[in-house]
Amino acid sequence: MHYKPDVARSGGPRAPSSSSVPRSGGPRIKGRRQGLRDEPGPRGTSTLDTLLLSNVSQALLSYRALHDILKAYGVVRRTRLFMMTMEKSNRCYINFAAADDVPSAYEEATKMEIGARHYRAELIRSVNVGDGPDDYIPNTFEKTTTSIPLSATALPFLSFLANRVLRVRVGNILSSEHPLPGGIPKAERAQFLDPFCTHQSSVPVFTDDLLKPANKSRDTSQDNFTTAVSKELRGRKVDISEPPPAVQRQASRRPATRSATETFLIGYPSSSISGSQLPTNRQAFQYFLHLQSLPENTGNPKHQDLANETVEAIIPFWQMARIKTMTKYNAAQHFMTLHKKHRDLARNKGRTGDPGGKRSAFVLELDSLFDIGASAAIQEIERNRLLSREKKDKDIRFYQDQKTQRKAHMSGHDKIFESRSQQQAERAARLQQREEQDMNLSQNFYNFSAATQRRTAADVSTWADPTDSEGNAEDMDYQQPRPGCSHHQDTVTLTFPRRVMECVDICSTADRLGLSGNQVTALVSATLKAGGADLDKFVISTSTTRRNRMLTRYHISQEYMAAFSEDPPKYAALHWDGKMLRDVLGSDPGTTSETLAVLVSGPPAYPEGKLLGVPVIDSSTGTAQAEASMDLLETWGLTGVITALVFDTTASNSGVHRGAAKLLEQQLDRKVFYLACRHHILEVLVGAVWENLFGKVKSPENPWFKHFKDVWTDLTTDNPTTLSIRQKWLNKKKKECKEILQEILRSEKPPRPDYREMAELTLIVLGDTPPRGIHWSRPGAIHQARWMARNLYSMKMFMFAEQLEYDEETVVKLERLNLFLGLFYTPMWMSSTLAADAPANDMQFMKDMMKFKRTDPEIAQAVLQKLENHKWYLTQEVVPFALFGSRLSDKEKQDIAAKLHATEKPDSFRRGKPMFPQVTAKTTLADLVGPESHLLLDTLGIEYDWLLQPVATWPRSDDYSKALEYVSNVKVVNDIAERGVKMMTDFANIITTDSQQKQYLLQTVEYNRERFDSFKKQTLKK
Known part of the structure; x- marks a missing residue:
């Protein structure tokens, strides 16, 4: 007996069919017009006919489909239920063992009031059982997974009804546990199954054998639910003559609409x-x-x-x-x-579209x-x-x-970690208990009698006055015992000098912290009183404090200068930088004057610089700066050790005729290296790019950055936009940049916070993750003097441009700017402090900009125009630094060495601003070597023989090692002078108004910072 199916077994929606039967009509079986067999085949062995019930109400299906229909018509071989909560159609497949049962069940099914609005019954398929390996038809859910949404909750529920025995099986998928018909919650299985179970001996027992899968090839891991059900029913007897009340109650509570369940x-x-x-x-x-x-x-x-x-x-x-x-x-x-x-x-879930995505x-x-x-x-x-x-x-x-x-x-x-964490928690608890005990002891201490306090004060003080016979007579004899902790003393015996304000550490620390005389006096007095001291026995007052601090500053400055003069650096670099500060020393305190910070640097004792002084000068001209700097060099006796000048590339510093560098070189009467600050050069470059894209900013604060700072807290930082790079050579630069920055950030000594933030932002905008993860810093200063703001904020503005609602033109400009920053600028900045790599870096940067013209001609041209006036590290004098760097191959170094050895040394070196060379895409560093390139070897007084040896053998030469030490330590950025400017700004208007005391004050602060580089206990113990 074969029935033509209305639709393929794909599980998709069924088209209207002539075989469909209205609910009020009788059965119209399409298969009968194809020759329906009159004689039934052997029961349970011949055919397997399927009745499909569509759009069955979920609330009634659990009882009626498994009870009323199935037990009424013949022997039911199998029932398969699809509970499709994401689809409108819920389907139930019912298979019969005998053909004569099908029409009767079909007719009854069409009349039953169990369906939803579009409920219908159909006959869809008949197969010969003997053709398959078992008595199960193919699993429809397995064959049609693509037709069922992934989020649908589907549970094939199989039944077998013969001689009033119900066999429950679980199909191939159990996505979650539901009340019938979608499964039985574990905690409620007995409650739901008990109404079916009786203890009448005439009813067969429900056994595990009936629950074993008929198809042995099926995944046995899917039988867990079946096994759990069998444990609940083992030894019980099944009675399904009446529907279980629990099922009825559960079905009545089950939501009937999609909106109520999802x-x-x-x-x-x-x-x-x-x-x-x-x-x-x-x-x-x-x-x-x-x-x-x-x-x-x-x-x-x-x-x-x-x-x-x-x-x-x-x-x-x-x-x-x-x-x-x-x-x-x-x-x-x-x-x-x-x-x-x-x-x-x-609110708009009824919309069919998705505006804005x-x-x-x-x-x-x-x-x-x-x-x-x-x-x-x-x-x-x-x-x-x-x-x-x-x-x-x-x-x-x-x-x-x-x-x-x-x-x-x-x-x-992690059991090891948990064990250590527990130990740490126990230690913290012990410390908390100890602190509470200390609080109790402190309370007891303040309850001492007045006599005991006076005696204690005498005991803990040792006078500097030799006539004082009681100064160190006996130690403090009162010590409150600590309960449960006898190995710790609760009080400590201290010895203070009677003239306590003569202590150098107290005075220098007070100066470093910017404390006034009154503040220092109050703080020291409070410390003495906390130990029970009698202040009348100490020489301490505001006037005494002031006199002792002035005397301490003078002695520190003189000793500092003497020690420096005895062991100055052999090869030193001179740094200077100026700033307009409010004049508190002149006749008119409201005016401002130019103040210059002058420092020197040089190994081994002063690699990070030594402040010489902060003179006030009449103007910011090169002449005034050169004269003030030269006076300090002569005062400190350093005119003979200066080999390099480090300065910002302003006109007053680098002018050809009246620049401070040119005038200083004349007064030193010898040729020195002109090492323009590489940070300042790069700041000029990024300023030119910004101005080219967004115009010149005339206000003190950048309005773009001000707006960005105001809305920062409203931004969501989960999905930043990254650069999309298509050109092959730019992708290669991207890979190189990421490798360089990852290496820098993973080093043992990471860069300072704002430099590290720039490197991390660059990695993020290039689509990579920094070593410490993605970390967003709140915007800080936005004034024009903070050059780093252009880099930090521009990258963040691009990554969150969509939320900032910039127009398309602005987004494109930000993308162009970030492409320049990410691929070229940040790697240059992060390696800008390396003098040995400076020539190779600048040469490669210029060639990259020439090539970048094809991608962004405006930005590339703006950068190249500025570089024409800043080729300080491509001059003949500085090119030999590349011999000691890591950017060149051995062959490139050998070419430079050969060219240098073959070039004749001049009788005297040309003084003044160096000559900038012409650079093309084919220029090499060896091409830039000339007579002035002998300056490095001549300054250090080393021989040339090692230049002709293979590069691998150079480290064996003492002359090479000497030159390597110099190039590795010489400064090519002026951060040292900037720190000097910061210090003179911080102390410009506090503590003292005397000009000479101001110089001593800064020397004292520098001395204290050198001794105590942090306020950690281990550092303060020095």
């Missing part, structure tokens, strides 16, 4: 959060929806409270991953931000990490002393993976 874009509620990864936004939402649906929360509780509960359920995952989280309040606020976003989208963007965001990590989470991992380096790197990589690809999984708890 939340727009989110899906279904989930009673738990599970998995071996950090939870996603979707998981957080689904758990939030579950909390919302609980009976105790039906009274519309505050969403904030439910958000707090959701966060509490998620935090343990982060704790297991050893990642520090933000505060619970901030995490809940983060969820509420997502909730508001979803609520806004849900907000809906699809939110769906992508749902499946990303619910990121409640602290802003310093990666730094906390780095600082965790309980973790090894390997585990720190693994934790950081896991966190970064969870925020991006989400491929990594947690393997479980």
Whole structure:
């Protein structure tokens, strides 16, 4: 008996068919017109005919489909139910063992009031059972997975009814546990199955054998649910004569519409959060929806409270991953931000389109990490002393993976780490207990009698006055015992000089901290009184403090100068920089005057510079700066050791005729290196690019950056925009840049914070992740003097341009600027302090800009025009520095050495500003070698023989090593002078108004900073 199917077995929507039977009509079986067989075949062996019930009401299907229809008509071989909650059509396939049962069941099914609005019954297929390996038809769900949405909840539910015995089997997929017909919750199985079970001996027993899969090739892991059901029913007897009341109640509570069971874009509620990864936004939402649906929360509780509960359920995952989280309040606020976003989208859920792509963007965001990590989470991992380096790197990589690809999984708890954490917690508890004990002891201490306090004061003070016979007579005899901690003393015996303000460390530290005389006197007096001292026995007052501080500054300055003169650097570089400061020394305190900071640097004792003085000069001309600098060199006896001048490339410094560098060289009466500050050069270049794109900024603050700073807190930093680079040679530069920056950031001594931020932002804009992860710093100063702002803010503005709602023209300009910054500028800046690499870096940079003309001619031309006036490190004098760098190959170094050896040394070197060469795309550094290139070897007084040897043998030469030491230590940036300017600015208007004392004050501050480079206890113990 064969029936022609209305549609293929793909599971797609069925077209209207002539075989469909109206609910009020009788059966019209299309198969009968094809020769329906009159005689039934052998029961259970011949044919397998299928009755399809479409659009069956879910609330009634669990009882009526498995009870009324099936038991009434013959022997039912199999029933298959598809509960499609994402589709309008719920289908039930019923297979009969005998053909004569089919028409009767079919006719009855068309008349039964069990369906939804479009309910219908159809006969769709008949096969010979003997053709297959078992008595099951092919699993429709297996063959038609593409026709069923991935988010659908489908549960094949199979039944066998013969002689009143019900055999329950689970099909191929169990996506989640539901009440009948979608499965039975584990905790409620007995409750639902008990109404079917009786203890009448006439009813067969429900056994495990009946539950074994008929198809042995099927995945046995899918029988877990079946086994669980068998444990509940083992030894029981099945009676299905009446529907179970629990099933009726559950069915009546089951929502009948899609909107009641599913939340727009989110899906279904989930009673738990599970998995071996950090939870996603979707998981957080689904758990939030579950909390919302609980009976105790039906009274519309505050969403904030439910958000707090959701966060509490998620935090343990982060704790297991050893990642520090933000505060619970901030995490809940983060969820509420997502909730508001979803609520806004849900208002328009009836729309068929997705204007602006907000809906699809939110769906992508749902499946990303619910990121409640602290802003310093990666730094906390780095600082965790309980973790090894390997585990720190693994934790950081896991966190970064969870925020991006989400491929990594947690393997479980780290028992070693937990043990160490427990020990640490115990230590913290002991310290807390000890602090509480100390508080009690302090209270007892202040309860001493007045007599005891006076005696203690005499004991803890040792007078400098030799006539004082009681100065050191006996130690303090009172010591309060510490309960439970006898190995620690509660008081310490100290010895103070009677003239306590003569202490050098006290005076120099007070100067460094910028304390006034009154503040120092009050602080020292309070310290003495805390030890029970009698202030009348000390020489201390504001006038005494002032006199002693002045005397201390003078002695420190004189000793500092004497020590420096005895052991000056053999080869020193002179640094200077000026600033207009308010004149507190002149006759008119309201005016400003030019103040110059003059320093020298040189190994081994002063690699980071030594301040010579901060003279006030009449003007900022090159002449005034040169005269003031020369006076200080003569005062300190350093005129014979200066070999290089380091300066900013202003006209007053680098002028051909009256520049300070030219005048200083004349007064020194010998040729020196002109080392223009490479940071200042690069600042000029980026300023030219910015002006070319956005115009000249005339206000003190950049308005672009001001707007960006104002809206920073409103930006979402989860998905920054990155550069899309198509040209092959630019992609090669991108790879080189990323390798350079990653190496710099992974070094043991990372760059200072703003330089590190620029390097990290560059990696992010190039699509890479910094070693310590993605970290966003709040915008800081936006004034024009902060050149670094152009780099930092321009990159952030581009990455969040969409949120800033810039027009298309502005976005294109930012993209062009970031392409220049990311591929060319940042690598130059990060390596700008290396004198040995300066010539090779500048040569490559110029050639890159020539090539970059084909990509962005405007930016490239603006940079090249500025470089024409700043080729300081491509001059004949400085090119030999490249022999000691790492950027050139051995062949390139050999070419430079051969050219230098073959070039005749001049009788005298030409003084004044160096000559800038012409550079083309084919120019090499060897081409730039000339007579002036002998300056390096002549200044150091070394021989030339090693130049003719192979490059690999150069380190064996003492002359090469001497030159290498010089080039490696000479400064090519003027940061030292900038630090001097910062110090003179900080102390310009405090502590003293005397000009000579001001010079002594700065020497004292420098002395104290050199002794104590931090305020850590280990440092202060020196």
